[in-house]
Amino acid sequence: MNKIGFDNDKYLDMQSEHIKKRIAQFGGKLYLEFGGKLFDDYHAARVLPGFAPDSKVRMLAQLSSQAEIVIVISASDIEKNKVRSDLGITYDADVLRLIDAFRGIGLYVGSVVITQYAGQTAADAFKRRLISLGVQVYTHYPIAGYPGNVPLIVSDDGYGKNEYIETTRPLVVVTAPGPGSGKMATCLSQLYHEYKRGVCAGYAKFETFPIWNLPLKHPVNLAYEAATADLNDINMIDPFHLETYGETTVNYNRDVEVFPVVNAIFEKIAGESPYHSPTDMGVNMAGNCIIDDEACRNASCQEIIRRYYQARCEMREGRSDETAVHKLELLMQQAKISIEDRPVVAAALARAEETEGNPTAAIELPDGTIITGKTSSLLGASSAALLNALKHLANIPKQLPLIPPIVIEPIQKLKIRGLGNHNPRLHTDEVLIALSISATTNPVASLALDQLPKLNGCEVHSSVILAQVDDNIFKKLGMNLTCEPKHQTKRLYHK
Secondary structure (H helix, E strand, C coil): CCCCCECHHHHHHHHHHHHHHHHHHCCCCEEEEECCCCCCCHHHHHHCCCCCCCHHHHHHHCCCCCEEEEEEEEHHHHHCCCEECCCCEEHHHHHHHHHHHHHHCCCEEEEEEEECCCCCHHHHHHHHHHHHCCCCEEECCCCCCCCCCHHHHCCCCCHHHCCCCCCCCCEEEEECCCCCCCHHHHHHHHHHHHHHCCCCCEEEEECCCCCCCCCCCCHHHHHHHHHCHHHCCCEEECHHHHHHHCCCCEEEHHHHHHHHHHHHHHHHHHCCCCCCCHHHHECCCHHHHECCHHHHHHHHHHHHHHHHHHHHHHHHCCCCCHHHHHHHHHHHHHHCCCHHHCHHHHHHHHHHHHCCCCCEEEEECCCCCEEEEECCCCECHHHHHHHHHHHHHCCCCCCCCCCCHHHHHHHHHHHHHHCCCCCCCECHHHHHHHHHHHHCCCHHHHHHHCCHHHHCCCEEEECCCCCHHHHHHHHHCCCEEEECCCCCCCCCCCC
16 A cells, blocks of 8 residues: 555656747747646646645746746636535635745746636626736627637637737746636637737647557556546547657547647648657656556545545535446446455445444555454544544554543533534544544654554545534544545435
């Protein structure tokens, strides 16, 4: 468990050098469409063990003197308060978060572009807010027949109507809070304006997945399909690359479908296209930095199973339908895996059967040991499993209490009498606070608390859907959680 399969240092060096070469290819000006998550790519960290979640921004930091950031957000997403599901914040709030985050690591944010603007009131309000905060804002507009009507798109009535984004550095990284924000259109619009000004500029695309130089059905690429099951992204052989070079590479359906249009736009703007395939447009070097293929295969198979459980829970909660579940079942078949390949599942369900169906949880530790926890009058199952895991890691006898009742009871009284809760059992956050209090006077509790970093990367399974607070704590500890798609009670409303 936790076997390293990816050389992160090699990736940082190789990726930054490759981007520099692409900048030089276009005479010193490159618009780089940056897909995926920059600061917190935990999917990549899970399927490529050794990949740091902030690898991409660390790589950009190496280019900080040459790079500026342009953040793109769609006016329609602002209008409908679209939310990032992983962070639980709206796209417009995420723009502000991203600006702060980029500035915090020394990267220059040049501007924000509001795309698909058609007079939306919420977009106007957001623009005024950004301007009041000292952020430069540009507006881009819908183009009738986009992306098929190339003559209109590449004209003064198409891209020409968009405001030209003033940029000052050779590498312009165009990113967004999420997919469908208009990153590619923004890049191509800038190429149109640059060429009209006599500036030779280029465009490239950075997407970590699918990895173009891994096989189509490699588990790492299948895990990408699993992660985007709700978007119906499909990995496929790049037919343009195969025809041109006789080389098999992997891309995904949306880029393959739009490539003829992008190529036509390139030819219309610059006279000829520098690319012969979607793969040519990419700059991703991740596939060259895998040092243990088996470790990445195993990690990716686990990710597919986790995504399957996530989809089933979302369906149970009415947040999606069975389409994603069926697709994930197919991906599991292609990867030749099943839920039996996730040991914590069987352990949690076996413990639940022993306790007559009461909620239970199981944690797989780095050495493969599986620790379980059950519901009691004091603790929820996740809290119990967490404490039991810390005891095991610290070689503390299981029967030795880490938190005395004198600490637990006042918390329970506060929850019931003071805060009006119905459940007196301690959630994982409350248990960790209680453990921290105990650690000030109890060396054994302090020893257990010191083991928390060792839980990073551990697998967890719960026999019921957990409260959001427990879900959040496992995420903050870096633990990979799955849940059975059922609630602890038959109530219709679950907080």
